[in-house]
Amino acid sequence: MLPLTKRQREILDYLNEFIQQHGYAPSLEEIGRRFNLSSLATVHKHLTNLQEKGFIRRAWNRSRSVELVPTRAGGRAVELPLLGFVAAGVPIEAVDPANSETIAVPEALIGKGDSYVLRVKGDSMIDEQIRDGDFVIVENRKSVDNGEMVIALLGGVDVTLKKFYRENGRVRLQPANPAMQPIMVGPNDVEVQGVVVGVMRKY
Amino acid sequence: MLPLTKRQREILDYLNEFIQQHGYAPSLEEIGRRFNLSSLATVHKHLTNLQEKGFIRRAWNRSRSVELVPTRAGGRAVELPLLGFVAAGVPIEAVDPANSETIAVPEALIGKGDSYVLRVKGDSMIDEQIRDGDFVIVENRKSVDNGEMVIALLGGVDVTLKKFYRENGRVRLQPANPAMQPIMVGPNDVEVQGVVVGVMRKY
DNA sequence: AAACTATATGCGAACAGAAGGCGAAGATCA
DNA sequence: TGATCTTCGCCTTCTGTTCGCATATAGTTT
Numbered sequence: 001m002l003p004l005t006k007r008q009r010e011i012l013d014y015l016n017e018f019i020q021q022h023g024y025a026p027s028l029e030e031i032g033r034r035f036n037l038s039s040l041a042t043v044h045k046h047l048t049n050l051q052e053k054g055f056i057r058r059a060w061n062r063s064r065s066v067e068l069v070p071t072r073a074g075g076r077a078v079e080l081p082l083l084g085f086v087a088a089g090v091p092i093e094a095v096d097p098a099n100s101e102t103i104a105v106p107e108a109l110i111g112k113g114d115s116y117v118l119r120v121k122g123d124s125m126i127d128e129q130i131r132d133g134d135f136v137i138v139e140n141r142k143s144v145d146n147g148e149m150v151i152a153l154l155g156g157v158d159v160t161l162k163k164f165y166r167e168n169g170r171v172r173l174q175p176a177n178p179a180m181q182p183i184m185v186g187p188n189d190v191e192v193q194g195v196v197v198g199v200m201r202k203y
Numbered sequence: 204m205l206p207l208t209k210r211q212r213e214i215l216d217y218l219n220e221f222i223q224q225h226g227y228a229p230s231l232e233e234i235g236r237r238f239n240l241s242s243l244a245t246v247h248k249h250l251t252n253l254q255e256k257g258f259i260r261r262a263w264n265r266s267r268s269v270e271l272v273p274t275r276a277g278g279r280a281v282e283l284p285l286l287g288f289v290a291a292g293v294p295i296e297a298v299d300p301a302n303s304e305t306i307a308v309p310e311a312l313i314g315k316g317d318s319y320v321l322r323v324k325g326d327s328m329i330d331e332q333i334r335d336g337d338f339v340i341v342e343n344r345k346s347v348d349n350g351e352m353v354i355a356l357l358g359g360v361d362v363t364l365k366k367f368y369r370e371n372g373r374v375r376l377q378p379a380n381p382a383m384q385p386i387m388v389g390p391n392d393v394e395v396q397g398v399v400v401g402v403m404r405k406y
Numbered sequence: 407a408a409a410c411t412a413t414a415t416g417c418g419a420a421c422a423g424a425a426g427g428c429g430a431a432g433a434t435c436a
Numbered sequence: 437t438g439a440t441c442t443t444c445g446c447c448t449t450c451t452g453t454t455c456g457c458a459t460a461t462a463g464t465t466t
Contacts, residue, residue, distance in 0.1 A: 208413090208414065208415090210414075210415070211414090240415090240416075240417090241416085241417065241418080242416065242417045242418060242419095243418095244416080244417075244418080244419095245415065245416050245417075248414085248415080248416085249414090249415085252413095252414080264422085264423060264424070265423095265424070265425095266424060266425060
């Protein structure tokens with residue numbers, strides 16, 4: 001779908017609005033009146049251009065036969081930084097934040113605060129329906145509720161993806177893979193770097 | 204994709220912002236004004252460089268024909284229709300397509316053809332890391348490779364989410380839940396309505 | 407350190423083609 | 437028949453392209 005010029009965009013927007021409002025397309029004369037065009041030829045040429053660029057369809061020589069082609073552009077989404085990988089027991093392979101990649105994430109999947117995205121390496125969370133290669137959206141906050149999935153910094157070194165439980169003054173970090181053991185630590189040995197609020201996967 | 208200079212980055216960001224805001228690309232003159240460049244030749248050369256480095260596309264000698272090339276992992280997002288629910292053995296609770304909801308999906312998760320989104324009901328695909336409540340992005344195509352996950356129409360009635368295998372001239376529809384049995388049918392009893400190309404989940 | 411080279415950045419002017427516009431006449435549809 | 441769409445020729449304005457020239461800037465070689 002080719003890019004539009006300013007005028008073409010204005011006209012397309014008008015078509016959109018008109019059809020939305022009336023349920024049928026405007027006539028050439030109506031379009032022309034809206035834009036103070038005295039010649040229908042001008043309007044006709046515009047429609048032809050819009051058609052060639054793939055934004056509308058028209059039946060030949062039919063009144064008000066303009067149809068909008070669904071545009072599938074620009075939803076509400078945010079570009080979040082893709083900071084690197086996370087795996088059980090391995091530090092994040094940090095990417096230089098300056099020229100890091102970003103990835104578009106639907107706003108619906110994002111929490112309130114700052115967020116970023118990590119790519120999952122390995123199957124440590126397989127029983128939580130997170131697999132190798134998935135993108136996890138992480139909200140940057142320290143406060144965690146029991147059972148939430150967190151990015152945890154262990155002893156200042158290892159960064160892992162685990163479920164978080166407070167138990168008798170200690171903290172249990174629970175992998176979701178039956179082949180792996182939970183980790184019990186004191187509350188001071190673990191620092192929560194963020195909470196997983198969403199997951200995306202591409203096949 | 205080659206690294207950008209400071210100036211090139213500034214200009215690319217401006218293009219991004221302008222297109223986002225107006226729905227069409229700026230003219231050379233507008234770009235020049237924004238950066239206090241008195242010569243269009245300068246702007247033109249910048250665009251040429253951006254194009255050679257692979258960040259934009261341009262049609263030759265066409266007005267406002269700059270297009271942003273989606274970056275590797277990032278890109279933009281698209282509003283796809285949220286058509287309803289899908290579960291094992293229960294038809295899609297179809298929503299009127301005219302005034303259906305939409306949901307923003309990163310372009311990176313979407314296939315080539317038309318796509319839509321369904322919400323998963325039940326845990327029939329739990330072993331494929333798809334759980335109750337997940338959003339699956341479905342590409343609208345009939346051709347399936349072995350092992351792909353499909354939206355299948357059975358006997359013209361039931362719509363289910365299953366993995367698809369061709370075996371000895373028959374078709375096996377495999378749920379990914381050990382508590383459920385695979386379904387064997389003839390190739391004419393099953394119609395593939397689409398292929399799952401992505402998953403999104405919100406906690 | 408100095409010389410060199412390639413690239414990026416910048417200017418202004420001349421030019422060519424695309425986009426936008428006009429009016430009139432003809433063609434179709436309902 | 438009346439409402440609409442199509443086509444044609446011609447014009448103006450907008451916009452992109454090219455050319456020659458000049459100055460930074462960074463990396464390489466001597």
